[in-house]
Amino acid sequence: MSRTTSTAIPRSAVATMAATRRSVLRGIGLSGLAVGGASLLAACGGDDGPATGSGATVKFGINEAKGSGPAYDRLAAMAEAYTAETDTEVALNAVDHNTFQESINTYLQGTPDDVFTWFAGFRMAQFAEAGLISDLSDQWPIDGLNDSFKEASTAPDGKQYFVPASYYPWAVFYKKSVFEKNGWTAPETSDDLFALMDDMQGKKITPFAFGDKDGWPAMGTFDILNMRLNGFDFHMSLMAGDEAWDGDEVKLVFQTWKDLLPYHQADPLGRTWQEAATSMGNGESGMYLLGTFVVDAISDVADDLDFFTFPALDSSIGADALDAPIDGFCVASAGKNQDAAKAMVKWLGSAAAADAANAGADAPFISANSNASTSPYTDLQKKSAEVVGAAANIAQFMDRDTNADFANTVMIPSIQAFLKDPDDIDGITASIQEQAASILG
Template sequence: MSLSRSSAVPRSALVTMAASRRSVLRGLALSGLAVGGANLLAACGGDDSGPSSGSGATVKFGMNEVEGAGPAYDRLKAMADAYAKDTGTDVKINSVEHNTFQESINTYLQGSPDDVFTWFAGFRMAQFAENGLITDLSDVWPIDGMSDSFKEASTAPDGKQYFVPKDYYPWAVFYRKSVFDENGWAPPETKDDFMSLMDEMQGKGVTPFAFGDKDGWPAMGTFDILNMRLNGYDFHMSLMAGEEKWDGDEVKLVFDTWRTLLPYHQADPLGRTWQEAATAMGKGECGMYLLGTFVADAVADVADDLDFFTFPELDASIGADALDAPIDGFCVAAGGQNQEAAKAMIKWLGSAEAADIANDNADVPFIAANSGASTSTYNALQKKSAEVVGAAANIAQFMDRDTNADFANTVMIPSIQDFLKNPDDIDGVTASIQEQANSIFG
């Protein structure tokens, strides 16, 4: 969290990423950023910022990956090293474990942050912009090779850009081709196909879905896709924006459908990380896994055997043309010590050159945001990811990026986990979510 390279990546559907951002921000009502979490990030920053720009400048680079955690770290490290070598900039890397970084981000930005840091497009970027915690990057744009769609995804409600995209990836249902071939299974297209496939898997002693939610966020992807399949993309985005009721019939339908699907999933998901769930799929113990393409990081030994399909339709009137496809990238912290050097670096990080260096130094199935990036080393997952995203009619960013960060982290993670512990108490779970949504969204 290898392929071959060919023609440019399809990007027509990326326009809808901007539409999803606008839909979320219609109801933007910030509750104030919670100050909490570990102090691990607070030590970042300081007074040794160096010259403001040019050769010999110092830029502190905060990364939400640590060495040994997977290819994602290798990509970021390769980009930082290349920029330092090419420009003479002293790039000081601060690498932090992914979940710790996210949980501590508010404290980090309000303390002594690094100059440039890894972050996400969507509502969470916009929240920081609204609260003055990240720097206006309008003078960094336009960026050669970066489409208007990505510029829109980098734009906050004030019309200014605060983000530079790096790459994106779809969430889909992953499986091992050899396991499907050996059993004569095929990706389902309808609800009936889907249910029949899962029943057949169980009949052969294979758990249909790998499932791990010890980290809290993976199950958000299941909610997202069920809500978009049952209630449609527009309802989903309005719900994320606080414009729909969490205790209404639509959301109860999502949880009730999820309850009927849980027997097809690995039991006790709260005691299992996403990597452990992926390993079960890699071993053939589970037939499928709903996750982002970073799933390949955890099953590198069988990565060439992976394929995926979009989650099938559950309601023919709604179809299956929406999916989560988060955009990752970079921001400049308003509290960083070297703003001009940070802007110079972040613009380079969005370039085709930077994307090529990242892809050449790590086998990670992500798709470069810059259209000028080479695709010659893309593997099968990357190529198919580009095709699937290009064919999607509507694209969401993911629950914890599409809604208020406080709501996602302090309400939805524990609420979904409560549901997974007791899936029969749908009324209680949805009533609790709505009560807390009232206080956050107003």
């Protein structure tokens, strides 16, 4: 079988992430975590048997509802494969993504499942600081997960609380056939980008698809503009609350974004990311800045898709940073079967788990484990692994790199306010800074 070469997230990137998490976490307790919604997660029932092997049961909470698509199929295939390999029963608790996210804090403080799906970065570190997830240091090293992924799994106390499974980059997607028909090539500079967008508009094609009805997609635009204009280190310091949100650097981000908005679909707050993706899929829009999950919305043209990383806007900063969130697993400290949970979570980070997941779903993920087979990967995924491996700095995405309360209750409405009135940059940044001082300290 074909095997990957190492696609490590650069150590400089994850080391910076760990340092900024320490800064963000100062003085933040449970108030910084997402609070439970009206519909709370409930752990699966069943008696706790032996720790592992025949008769053992491990409860597995996942953030995908049954029948929701490839993401559910991959997780269910992992659970089935683990039972087949170890004779440990896996009780699957499948919950729709939004309910899972909204209810996670109450869930973890109640009677949670033993193992649950979660994210690297600040989201993981918050739960570690609050004592809601278990120390997994005794499960590391994990064969195939290099030091970079170990760093991404490390909380400010220097211990590991997370096992990575997959990752995906954010980039600018486009249809190869549309670019070929019009003689367009991927832009390498800011001038190239503006020339391309002008040509698209001249041909009655909206340069960028854009939808922010759900609130979070536009965070990706802020992230990339900030990293291109102010650099990765500034971006991570800003997420930590160590830079001013009303300073000239952030105002430059919003001003540049304002200059780019005429090249984007109008009225983005009334459009979901799936609807925006469809506009690119049918040729109404030429490009779309999004994660590789864009394929889920326009799978019928997946073979026609390609991408490029957002070009440099400042030659002194370059274009070697991007968002590439890492998904994986944690063990709930209130879970009843810690030994079984730790054994399972280590296996979930293995090449065998990744291969089982990708064999069990129509759409594979990009495995964090360098020993996993790449034979199921699409061309886009193979390119994604190369791009992430070549990047100098990797961010996790705004709502994973900063306090969840700040991201959701401050930045979502603030960015949406900007999209409604891009002329009020001073007012918006002043409001963000006032709230950041309160939440981030």
